[in-house]
Amino acid sequence: MRTQIAIIGAGPAGMVLAHLLHRAGIDAVVVERRSRDYVEGRVRAGVLEQGTVDLLDRLGLADRLRREGLAHAGTNLAVDGEVFRIDMQALTGSCITVYGQQEVMRDLFDGAEARGLSVVFEAGDVELHDIDTDRPFVTWRRDGVEQRLDCDFIAGCDGFHGVSRGCIPDGVRREFERVYPFGWLGVLADVPPAAHELIYANHERGFALASMRSAQRSRYYVQCPLDDRIEEWPDARFWDEICLRLGPQAAAGVVRGPAFEKSIAPLRSFVSEPMRHGRLFLAGDAAHIVPPTGAKGLNLAVSDVAMLAEAFGEFYAERSAAGIDAYSARALARVWKAERFSWWFTGLTHRFPETGPLERRLQRAELDYIRFSRAAQTALAENYVGLPLA
Numbered sequence: 116m117r118t119q120i121a122i123i124g125a126g127p128a129g130m131v132l133a134h135l136l137h138r139a140g141i142d143a144v145v146v147e148r149r150s151r152d153y154v155e156g157r158v159r160a161g162v163l164e165q166g167t168v169d170l171l172d173r174l175g176l177a178d179r180l181r182r183e184g185l186a187h188a189g190t191n192l193a194v195d196g197e198v199f200r201i202d203m204q205a206l207t208g209s210c211i212t213v214y215g216q217q218e219v220m221r222d223l224f225d226g227a228e229a230r231g232l233s234v235v236f237e238a239g240d241v242e243l244h245d246i247d248t249d250r251p252f253v254t255w256r257r258d259g260v261e262q263r264l265d266c267d268f269i270a271g272c273d274g275f276h277g278v279s280r281g282c283i284p285d286g287v288r289r290e291f292e293r294v295y296p297f298g299w300l301g302v303l304a305d306v307p308p309a310a311h312e313l314i315y316a317n318h319e320r321g322f323a324l325a326s327m328r329s330a331q332r333s334r335y336y337v338q339c340p341l342d343d344r345i346e347e348w349p350d351a352r353f354w355d356e357i358c359l360r361l362g363p364q365a366a367a368g369v370v371r372g373p374a375f376e377k378s379i380a381p382l383r384s385f386v387s388e389p390m391r392h393g394r395l396f397l398a399g400d401a402a403h404i405v406p407p408t409g410a411k412g413l414n415l416a417v418s419d420v421a422m423l424a425e426a427f428g429e430f431y432a433e434r435s436a437a438g439i440d441a442y443s444a445r446a447l448a449r450v451w452k453a454e455r456f457s458w459w460f461t462g463l464t465h466r467f468p469e470t471g472p473l474e475r476r477l478q479r480a481e482l483d484y485i486r487f488s489r490a491a492q493t494a495l496a497e498n499y500v501g502l503p504l505a
């Protein structure tokens with residue numbers, strides 16, 4: 116088999132790239148190790164930046180998103196129970212849209228089927244070859260048969276645990292990482308959300324977030340020790356804790372109900388540089404991870420591939436390598452800003468082992484500053500709704 120671009124991984128990065136290339140008339144094949152149902156079923160992101168929504172719109176994939184997504188003009192911060200709102204729309208002219216990653220994936224896969232994009236699911240033992248030559252290729256096993264795909268370029272969109280990043284030699288690759296000393300216990304329940312918009316809470320007992328997936332489905336998180344087990348968090352304990360941390364004003368809106376999904380996720384800041392080596396280009400979680408506090412992971416995956424598709428388009432249309440040569444530096448400039456925001460927002464809202472009385476007072480002083488400063492609110496809102504592609 117031969118194609119122009121081999122895409123490893125059919126998550127948001129891989130599938131958005133496949134659609135962008137298709138629109139540009141560039142041939143691509145996506146190779147995914149899991150089934151469609153598995154990828155579509157993963158409960159993950161839920162907040163889309165304006166730029167992500169606009170891009171899906173341009174790709175003709177946003178009909179359902181426009182109908183069912185919840186546009187939020189603002190977001191709320193609760194500090195020891197006292198809630199204040201940041202009007203993102205008034206401050207930046209943009210808003211965010213709540214639409215689950217599962218729904219995004221369904222739209223991407225349905226669109227791929229309708230447009231005849233090539234996606235190979237359940238590909239085992241995926242390997243990348245000859246990435247530092249002009250003739251790279253990818254191999255995998257399916258139903259016991261070895262397959263080979265020759266290509267011009269490989270896009271490594273295979274997430275944090277994929278094979279692509281490791282193909283960049285140790286002497287070339289530089290990794291930056293921080294693993295946070297706590298996790299997020301997340302719960303999904305079919306109950307109406309506590310409020311129309313998200314509430315991020317900084318409380319003496321730790322961080323909490325009241326979010327949602329739709330008008331009838333709520334998503335809640337509380338900061339918890341990394342070694343906690345799900346069995347230690349029966350529904351009653353979880354609802355009591357979230358209400359305590361949100362404070363009486365926000366908790367008044369919490370509707371309790373049976374949780375049908377409960378999991379503990381670790382938090383990490385991670386960047387691998389460069390995002391290109393030879394004919395291999397990394398995008399999305401394959402190259403970087405952010406703690407979910409800033410809701411940036413999926414959005415960064417989308418902005419990476421928007422830049423990558425532009426670079427490939429330039430290469431094929433104009434026979435110019437300028438775009439692909441600039442890709443890594445251009446993508447990393449935006450990635451580091453999102454890393455900074457996610458790290459900062461996590462530091463502002465969570466309890467760390469070293470958070471003593473002094474650090475606690477400092478956190479509260481900064482939150483108080485944000486509450487009463489238009490400039491500080493604008494800086495937060497600008498980052499939250501998403502910085503432009505540079």
Ligand SMILES: Cc1cc2nc3c(=O)[nH]c(=O)nc-3n(C[C@H](O)[C@H](O)[C@H](O)COP(=O)(O)OP(=O)(O)OC[C@H]3O[C@@H](n4cnc5c(N)ncnc54)[C@H](O)[C@@H]3O)c2cc1C
Pocket residue numbers: 123124125126127128129146147148149154158159160161162216238241272273274275276277278301380398399400401407409410411412413414415416
């Ligand atoms: C609990 C949680 C909450 C989150 N909340 C948010 C949020 O609110 N907002 C936000 O923007 N982001 C959020 N994220 C992050 C977001 O889900 C990810 O950043 C996003 O999925 C990244 O997309 P991706 O395509 O780069 O990687 P992935 O979604 O990881 O996709 C990679 C794909 O590659 C496949 N793959 C892996 N290895 C191989 C291989 N060897 N061969 C072939 N295929 C392979 C995988 O099966 C997968 O389908 C959250 C994540 C988690 C875990």
